[in-house]
Amino acid sequence: MENSKRIFLKIAGVSALGLGTGILTPNVFASSGQKKEAGFKKDSNALTAKRWGMVIDTRKIESSDDLEPIINACNKIHNIPEIKNHKHEIKWIWEEEFKHAFPSKGNKYLNERIKDLPFLVLCNQCENAPCVKACPTKATFQRDDGIVLMDFHRCIGCRFCMAACPYGSRSFNFKDPKEHIKPETYNPEFPRRTKGVVEKCNFCAERLAVGKKPACVEASDGAIIFGDLEDSESEIREVLNSNYTIRRKQALGTGPSIFYII
Amino acid sequence: MLETALKGSNKYWGLVIGLLILVGIGFTVYLKQFSVGLGITGMSRDVSWGFYIAQFTFLVGVAAGGVMLVLPYYLHDYKAFGKITVLGEFLAVSAICMCLMFIIADLGQPMRAMNVMLHPTLGSMLFWDMIVLNGYLFLNILIGWVVLESERNSVPPPKWIKPFIYLSIPWAFGIHTVTAFLYCGLPGRGFWLTAILAPRFLASAFAAGPSFLILLCFIVKKYTNFDPGIKAIRNLAKIIAYALIANVFFFLCEVFVALYSGIPEHIDHLEYLFFGLHGHGMLVGWMWTAMILMGIAIILLVNPITRENNSILIVSCVMVFVGTWIDKGLGMISGGFVPSPLHHVTEYAPSFYELLITLGIYAAGLLILTLLFKMVISVKEEVSD
Missing domain, CATH: 1.20.5 (Single alpha-helices involved in coiled-coils or other helix-helix interfaces)
Structure with a gap:
């Protein structure tokens, strides 16, 4: 025994x-x-960077008509549902007036062009992303190239990241998005989300992996410049060097990777 | 000891069955939410947390409030509280159970809740909240049970329970501090971004929790043979008075900082809550009601003549409970989301379904409370026989 x-x-x-x-x-x-x-094999054409960033040249934008193809390109590729109820909307890239995109910068003597100009807003892919910090499951995480991504299969839908994001860049699937995605525009190459998870712009990580620039950049007709912020030889650095740019809510210290030329 | 909760009068069973019916209704509606999604609530892209998280926040306070009995009794040997500390501990148990249910009800993917433990993220305050809440639940079940069982056997509580009791005291402060940290560390939310949030949460907790306890004591006294003791109630009332003053004082500090500094991000939320913003002012009436209730309650509780009158004391406690509930369970969460970080005003009101689920969870909590209190009272009656 x-x-x-x-x-x-x-x-x-x-x-x-x-x-x-x-x-x-x-x-x-x-x-x-x-x-x-x-694990998986990297595509030899994949675009890589130390830190991806974006400059939106608002001088090249006149009206919402210029933004429509940009927004539609993203919506179509990422199976963004078209939800009429604005409380349940899913938005990755959309337009806002200056006073909403830059709430502390508005003033009553604002230049006419800026006042009426639609501004593109999207996830800022922050250097110190508050959403990454807030997420209790690492479903939101940051890659080495700075892109803040989401694992839709790990997200528990607590929406802490939505409270944490100072830019309102995150959307929650309040219902199953399936019925709001038209079958004729459905892109089988990108996963449709399930109800109860949060989502946001992913800087087209899936396109970068196969050597393509983000969909919005491609559709922007030169209004959006995309590149490696850490590469001093890159086009984006050249643009940043020769123009004065601003970022949204810079004072919060989140370090947005999206720059605006006004 | 559980068996004592299975023997009771018709009134007792009536209460239990009534609560079970409400739990059943809440659960049925929850099944709908589970299959359709959180779209059946009033929450939105701009106000992404609503009633569930607000109730959770308020109830963490109620749970922490029990420490106002435990601390004086165990650290200062204040004997009058000895008879009812276990009531405070079991109130905490039921409040934490409700908190956990509200968290689960708020999740978009509740089946994945365990991911929080599978992928522990030390930088996330929600992870720590999970740790402290479950820890506090465990401590209070353990302490309440062991102390009550010793009482039943007419022996002093075992020595090994003492360290757990001492640990539970700072832990009570911890649960509400961490809960405040959920909000006050977020860079884009001016309403919550204040160091006074955790102290304010604690102050309101030490008013709300004990005032509910006083009401429970009066109910217990009226319907059972157990007398919690008037001395304990009187002193609890004093604690409530000063906790409530601290709560209102902290709030006024907040108002001063926002208004005098004149920083729009801080003023906007207060303006929305108390005066309405851009024509939206759903909560204005509620917020002023809360302030008036708390103001009157302070006067009634500080003045010994009114405080020592049982009927007025009961009214005061109801006022404190309702006032702090509006403050935290209605205004605190909505107020932080309106206006949104992009300065849009999207208002929030809970949907009918959301209210039914909330009611179901409160009923479940009260059911746990009823069973635990029945156990306590049976033991107390048994011992005094």
């Missing part, structure tokens, strides 16, 4: 050890680079 108890304890001990190392091993392999082989 005593003996069998001892054997049992031994086996239990060894199993526990195995379980412990089992938990540890993936991390060990991750650091030695073996994960790449086992």
Whole structure:
């Protein structure tokens, strides 16, 4: 009896050890680079950067008509549902008046062009993203290239990230979006979301991975410049160097990656 | 001891069944929310948290309020509270249970709730809130149970329970502090972005929790053979008076900072709540009612003549409870979301479904409270026989 108890304890001990190392091993392999082989393969055309950023040149925009193709390109590619009830809207990139896009910068003597001009707003892909900090499950996370992404399968729908975002860039699926996506525009290459999860602009991470620039940039006819902020030779740096730009709510310290030329 | 909750008068069973019916209604409506989504509530893209999170915030306060009995009794040996500390602990248990139910009801994907434990994120305040709330629940069940069982066996509580009791005191402050940290660390929400939020939460908690306890004590006294003791009630009333003064004082500090500094991001929310913004002022009446209720309650509770009159005391406690509930359970969350960070005004009101689910959760909490209090009272009656 005593003996069998001892054997049992031994086996239990060894199993526990195995379980412990089992938990540890993936991390060990991750650091030695073996994960790449086992995991997905990177497309050789993939666009990479140290920190992706965007400049919106509002001088090249005159009216909502100029923004429509940009917004539609995003909506179509990402299966954004068209929801009439504005309380349940899903928005990745949309237009706002200056006083809403830059609430602390409005004034009553504002230049006529700026006052009536629609401004494109989207997720700022913040350097210090409050949403990443707030998320209790790491469903919202930041990649090494600065893009703030979401795992729609991990999100529990607590909406802490929505409270945390100072730019109102996040939307919640209050109902199943399926019925609000037209079958004729449905893009089977991008996942449709389920009810109860949060979503937002992903800087077209799925397009960058296959060597394409974000859909809005492509549709913008040169009004949006996209590139690596950390690369001093890049076009975006050249644009930032030769123009004065502003960012939304810069004083909050979130470090937005979207710049505006006014 | 649980068996004592299974023997009771017809009145007791009537109450239990009544509460069960409300729980059933709430749960049925919840099933609808579960299948359709949170779209059946009044929440929106701009006001992404509503009634559920507001009730959660208020009830964390009620749970923390129990410490106003535990602290004087165990740290200062204030004997008058000894008879009813267990009531405070079991009130905390039921309040925390409601908090957890409200959190689950608020999740878009409740089946994934365990992801919070599967992927622990130390930087997220919600993760810490989960830890402190569950910890506090555990502590209060353990302490309440062990102390009550000792009382039943007419022996002093075992020594090993003492460290848990001492731990539960700072823990009570912890649960409401962490709950305040959910809000006050968010950069774009001027209404919550204030260091006084956690102290204010605590002050309102120490008014709301004990005032509910006093009401419960009067109910227990009237309908059972257990007398919680008038001395305990009197002193609890004094605690409420000063906690309420602190709550209103902290709020006025907030108002001064916002108005005198003149920073729009801070003024806008107060303006929305108390005067309405751009023609939207759904909460104006409520907020002024809360202020008036708390103001009158302060006068009635500070003045010994009115405080020591039982009928006036009961009215005062109702005023404190309702006033702090409006302040936290209605204004605190909506107020932070209106106007939105882009300065749009989207108002929020709970939907009928949302109210039924809320009612169901409150009924479930009261049911837990009823069963636990029945146990306590049965033991107290047994011992005094």
